[in-house]
Amino acid sequence: MILTDSSKSDDIPRRKNMRSADREKLIVSEAVRFFAECGFEGKTRELAKRMGVSHAVIYKHFESKDALIERVYDQIYVKRxxxxxxxxxxxxxxxxxxxxxxxxxxxxxxxxxxxxxxxxxxxxxxxxxxxxxxxxxxxxxxxxxxxxxxxxxxxxxxxxxxxxxxxxxxxxxxxxxxxxxxxxxxxxxxxxxxxxxxxxxxxxxxxxxxxxxxxxxxxx
Incomplete structure (x- = not known):
């Protein structure tokens, strides 16, 4: 989901107050849809923009893009x-x-x-x-x-x-x-x-x- 300028101002403060575990789940959920639309060549920087967060937020929870992809695999394939x-x-x-x-x-x-x-x-x-x-x-x-x-x-x-x-x-x-x-x-x-x-x-x-x-x- 691409946020509009008006929605960003409402959304970012709420997400800043999220618990770490909840934010991690949100990143995975958004990454699932992002990779489905863009393929794995999609950049995590673009994913961060879609979420309305800084690029560093993603790497605070996942040490690499490969680690995020691995979590996506677990979420969408293993758990199903x-x-x-x-x-x-x-x-x-x-x-x-x-x-x-x-x-x-x-x-x-x-x-x-x-x-x-x-x-x-x-x-x-x-x-x-x-x-x-x-x-x-x-x-x-x-x-x-x-x-x-x-x-x-x-x-x-x-x-x-x-x-x-x-x-x-x-x-x-x-x-x-x-x-x-x-x-x-x-x-x-x-x-x-x-x-x-x-x-x-x-x-x-x-x-x-x-x-x-x-x-x-x-x-x-």
């Missing part, structure tokens, strides 16, 4: 991760299709967000490593377990055999198809007049219809 998703993928009281549908509906509800998507893409383009770290979470906690669960459904491969890249890529394809809905909206700016819940459900259903054909062919 729900550990219950990992248990859901392994819950064999439900079909794997139902598990993946529930996961992606919950995931879309949590991450289909302007700040989340744009920072994710910006991080990947600027090689800050945040995207790679987050995708490792997806790989270890969702993709690999789901691929192993798929073996249980079709019993075509022993669980003792290491997962192949082809098995993993099937689920990366599903993940990418769901996430592309958010890319179209928040990166490309496409006007999406769709029911996201229905779109996600149909995407997962289409995936499992295709996977079933692949495994039936392999087993013949």
């Amino acid at each position: 991760w729900n550990p219950e998703w990992e248990l859901l993928i392994l819950d064999r009281s439900l079909s794997l299709q139902d598990r993946m549908t529930q996961f992606y509906l919950a995931y879309a509800d949590r991450v289909f967000d302007y700040d989340w998507v744009r920072i994710f893409v910006s991080s990947g383009l600027k090689s800050y490593g945040l995207t790679e770290r987050y995708l490792d979470i997806i790989r270890t906690k969702i993709i690999r377990p789901a691929a192993l669960e798929l073996r249980q459904d079709f019993c075509t491969i022993s669980d003792l055999d290491p997962l192949s890249e082809e098995e993993l890529e099937l689920f990366w394809g599903l993940h990418g198809a769901v996430f592309y809905i958010a890319i179209r909206k928040f990166v490309y700016g496409a006007p999406l007049e769709i029911d996201v819940e229905l779109a996600v459900t149909n995407t997962v259903s289409t995936f499992f219809n295709g996977v079933g054909k692949i495994h039936r062919t392999q087993s013949q």
